[in-house]
Amino acid sequence: MTRVLIADDEPLVANAFARLLSSDGHDVETVPDGLAALAVLTREPFDVVVSDIAMPQMTGIELLRALRRHGSTVPVVLVTGVPAVQSAIEAVELGAVRYLPKPIDPDALRRVVAVAASSTGVAEVTSAREESEKCRTQDEHELSSALSTLWMAYQPIVSWAERRVIAYEALVRNEEPKLMRPDLLFDRAEKVHRLADLGRAIRARVARDAVQLPDRACLFMNLHVRDLRDERLYDALEPLGSVAPRTVLEITERASLSAIPDLPSCIQRLRTLGFRIAVDDLGAGYAGLNSISLLQPDVVKLDMGLIRGVDSNTTNLRLVRSMIDVCRELGAKVVCEGVETAGERDALVDAGADLLQGYLFARPARPFATATL
């Protein structure tokens, strides 16, 4: 029996294909997009994949590319409502078995699946497999595994005056044992030249989770300085575009902001889309005061190094108080990160802080847990 995976975001289409192929005796499973297909395919083997091209999260072409990068040789049949030369070329280059325009002729689909499942179908993708095996390294493989198991944890940011969660910070997580720490994940993505893919996967995931975001809450998410160079970030039609007015992008100067020559126009374009901007980790080694003048942020997040023990460390308390005063004058809100004790919380509130984040209120968790207030 041939195992067929169908990826299509239109349930009617997916179900029609599934009925047709099941009646031919195939064992069929359906998924609504490329990301879900990739997740299923990394878990279990299929003989043929039939995938739509235009899908949310991950297109059929991106799925095909990810599979080849993983070293998977599974025959892929691409179907599309809007045939385009460019996607046809990419499909062929990546070793797709066939490229079928919609509406699909049932007999054509049957034939193509039969061919794909047969040895000739696999033979057609052999060169793609050889190619991908040559360039596949352990580094790339592990990164792919991290990307295909990516999920986001969310940590509440609370307003102490209002005693409510006003926002959640999205924090990236994955299940690849070697890359579980976010800093290792970003270093690896940079090493194999896939930082843009990682940024896109994170944004797609956050956009998907945002559907369940509680009504009055906003989203905070970390943006790698390099993401500012990804044109897709500025595309209003990208998944995150629809939640831009509820989203604050946190930027930290771990990689130098001065490496972005047109920084002011990048920031302006993000603001035009509705995003707000935060300086992250202010007071830590990296993010310096100059990032406040470079970014003109809506929000400043004070690093937990300043917050730790702030109730007994008078120097840190003075620093925090003056940062709060400066930010108030500049019209930026302040979030104090890493609040762990009631003593720290009370000292911060005394110093004029209101927006607080840290284990005292909640640890990062699956979307969207509440906080202890």
Ligand code: G
């Ligand atoms: O760089 P950024 O500020 O985005 O990093 C936030 C990190 O801090 C997350 O990994 C999160 O798990 C961690 N974190 C959040 N709250 C606390 C806290 O109260 N104490 C400590 N030690 N870490 C925290």
Ligand code: MN
């Ligand atoms: Mn952050």
